[in-house]
Amino acid sequence: xxxxxxxxxxxxxxxxxxxxxxxxxxxxxxxxxxxxxxxxxxxxxxxxxxxxxxxxxxxxxxxxxxxxxxxxxxxxxxxxxxxxxxxxxxxxxxxxxxxxxxxxxxxxxxxxxxxxxxxxxxxxxxxxxxxxxxxxxxxxxxxxxxxxxxxxxxxxxxxxxxxxxx
Amino acid sequence: xxxxxxxxxxxxxxxxxxxxxxxxxxxxxxxxxxxxxxxxxxxxxxxxxxxxxxxxxxxxxxxxxxxxxxxxxxxxxxxxxxxxxxxxxxxxxxxxxxxxxx
Amino acid sequence: xxxxxxxxxxxxxxxxxxxxxxxxxxxxxxxxxxxxxxxxxxxxxxxxxxxxxxxxxxxxxxxxxxxxxxxxxxxxxxxxxxxxxxxxxxxxxxxxxxxxxxxxxxxxxxxxxxxxxxxxxxxxxxxxxxxxxxxxxxxxxxxxxxxxxxxxxxxxxxxxxxxxxxxxxxxxxxxxxxxxxxxxxxxxxxxxxxxxxxxxxxxxxxxxxxxxxxxxxxxxxxxxxxxxxxxxxxxxxxxxxxxxxxxxxxxxxxxxxxxxxxxxxxxxxxxxxxxxxxxxxxxxxxxxxxxxxxxxxxxxxxxxxxxxxxxxxxxxxxxxxxxxxxxxxxxxxxxxxxxxxxxxxxxxxxxxxxxxxxxxxxxxxxxxxxxxxxxxxxxxxxxxxxxxxxxxxxxxxxxxxxxxxxxxxx
Numbered sequence: 021x022x023x024x025x026x027x028x029x030x031x032x033x034x035x036x037x038x039x040x041x042x043x044x045x046x047x048x049x050x051x052x053x054x055x056x057x058x059x060x061x062x063x064x065x066x067x068x069x070x071x072x073x074x075x076x077x078x079x080x081x082x083x084x085x086x087x088x089x090x091x092x093x094x095x096x097x098x099x100x101x102x103x104x105x106x107x108x109x110x111x112x113x114x115x116x117x118x119x120x121x122x123x124x125x126x127x128x129x130x131x132x133x134x135x136x137x138x139x140x141x142x143x144x145x146x147x148x149x150x151x152x153x154x155x156x157x158x159x160x161x162x163x164x165x166x167x168x169x170x171x172x173x174x175x176x177x178x179x180x181x182x183x184x185x186x
Numbered sequence: 187x188x189x190x191x192x193x194x195x196x197x198x199x200x201x202x203x204x205x206x207x208x209x210x211x212x213x214x215x216x217x218x219x220x221x222x223x224x225x226x227x228x229x230x231x232x233x234x235x236x237x238x239x240x241x242x243x244x245x246x247x248x249x250x251x252x253x254x255x256x257x258x259x260x261x262x263x264x265x266x267x268x269x270x271x272x273x274x275x276x277x278x279x280x281x282x283x284x285x286x287x288x
Numbered sequence: 289x290x291x292x293x294x295x296x297x298x299x300x301x302x303x304x305x306x307x308x309x310x311x312x313x314x315x316x317x318x319x320x321x322x323x324x325x326x327x328x329x330x331x332x333x334x335x336x337x338x339x340x341x342x343x344x345x346x347x348x349x350x351x352x353x354x355x356x357x358x359x360x361x362x363x364x365x366x367x368x369x370x371x372x373x374x375x376x377x378x379x380x381x382x383x384x385x386x387x388x389x390x391x392x393x394x395x396x397x398x399x400x401x402x403x404x405x406x407x408x409x410x411x412x413x414x415x416x417x418x419x420x421x422x423x424x425x426x427x428x429x430x431x432x433x434x435x436x437x438x439x440x441x442x443x444x445x446x447x448x449x450x451x452x453x454x455x456x457x458x459x460x461x462x463x464x465x466x467x468x469x470x471x472x473x474x475x476x477x478x479x480x481x482x483x484x485x486x487x488x489x490x491x492x493x494x495x496x497x498x499x500x501x502x503x504x505x506x507x508x509x510x511x512x513x514x515x516x517x518x519x520x521x522x523x524x525x526x527x528x529x530x531x532x533x534x535x536x537x538x539x540x541x542x543x544x545x546x547x548x549x550x551x552x553x554x555x556x557x558x559x560x561x562x563x564x565x566x567x568x569x570x571x572x573x574x575x576x577x578x579x580x581x582x583x584x585x586x587x588x589x590x591x592x593x594x595x596x597x598x599x600x601x602x603x604x605x606x607x608x609x610x611x612x613x614x615x616x617x618x619x620x621x622x623x624x625x626x627x628x629x630x631x632x633x634x635x636x637x638x639x640x641x642x643x644x645x646x647x648x649x650x651x652x653x654x655x656x657x658x659x660x661x662x663x664x665x666x667x668x669x670x671x672x673x674x675x676x677x678x679x680x681x682x683x684x685x686x687x688x689x690x691x692x693x694x695x696x697x698x
Binding site for chain 1: 187188189190191192193194195196198199200201202203204205206207209210211212213215216218219220222223226229230233234236237238239240241242244247248250251252254255256257258259260261262263265266267268269270272278281
């Protein structure tokens, strides 16, 4: 296994993603957890770039870091509890930890045993962006999920306004 | 070229970290952040499989884009619900929101 | 001989290959040189930009502006930078240190990152990303995060209030920006910024003047400049989200704001005014750089003009303007432009979507008519709304205030 610049880039972004994830679930201060979440999302955007999906990486930054993280941060600021410091985890955290470790072991075993050492089947075509755009607009492609997703977003918009109103 | 199973291990680890966060954290916003971690790990998995098994098609990226839209909608509604609960009960600790418990 | 950028590039590549560097190292070195040049150039430009702004605002306000430090006050900014560098960065008690220090850095970084995809000439661009337009939107949304972090970590309720209002306004004005960026993407058929400038046989401002105007207004609001600067209005909310910042940290917010306005000028110049295009710019790239900066400074001048002339809007007026006027207008404009474009392409035989100046004339004419009609309808609607509001206020019959007899209050 040679150490190419791609491997180093993958390593850096994987450390961002996993380190951020650890920070989210272990941090006592909720705002620090939100910052770790942003670090993790940024790491995943980097991993998308190493997977030659630049469109997805930029949409990840735009949607997750530029919108959802801001929503989460505002909610943390609005629902702040001023009475003392409470525990960050509940009583059943050992069971949760063992369950998560077991799930991780099962996932790794199944995936690695089936896909160990697989390399890429080919190259990504150069006009991938045009293909994505055409697929969103063609009835044989993904037109129906596109319209349903826009209906879903409309419903979420109306629902969030109604729920969070005074 | 990076072997496929490295991406799958990273995605699996993120999924399990998110799972631990959902099960063990007390604050509702922290649980929602862990749900976002899980959704991101799913996206990473989808795109890794797309790149390594069928890079000429658009299916992998389309699936991931729809997951983005669904995650955004779910985060918006979830956070609206949390703010509404905070207004009524003055708490966001999920253990204290137990009026319906028998 | 005339293409100086390619010449320098080839010379550096030859130099690196002669010491035996691989292609990856060459890419890294070019990336480093490119970012070094762009960042230093922008930081030096900041001194010029701020000087121009202060003199112009001074003249608009019937005063001279800085004229003591150096001839015509050109060293005023150097003095200001020295002052800010030597001031102490006061960290308030109870402030969270990591977001407090991170916020100005993210604010400045998000402005510098935009310049990576702006083409200065045909052969001089930071990097070509296939989704350049989306990249610009994504990194300008990072500045919203810095506002929120600054407001929260200052441990100050005015800062928090200012930060919430700022985030509400900035997030709302992103929508017209994205919608109006769809127009050059649609007209050029690609999201690559370099290609968008290449395709502008006719500048897009002549094909879509209303889109240019909406994009300019929304970007002006996104840069939080007057008349949209309720976020940091000194007379109202005492500097908003950056109250607690002093010294170099405040200097970074200050720098980010002015550079953001300059970047708005650069983006309008790139997407709508033809970027580096001009007479002989294709053969001599250095001329392209000069044309680009002339256009950028022209838009920046309009920016300063608006700032010095218009009064500040209230935050609810700002939000109403965005959600009730700009967003419906942009949606209608995008839909009608696309409809007109496709219908005209199907009806007229000689309708070309790409090409030089003469080929694009039918397309320009059709889209210009659509823009003028939508603009006239919008202006007519606004005038009718204004008339209705005035009638409503007149019908309310507000009684005159009872004044005490003159001399009784003395």
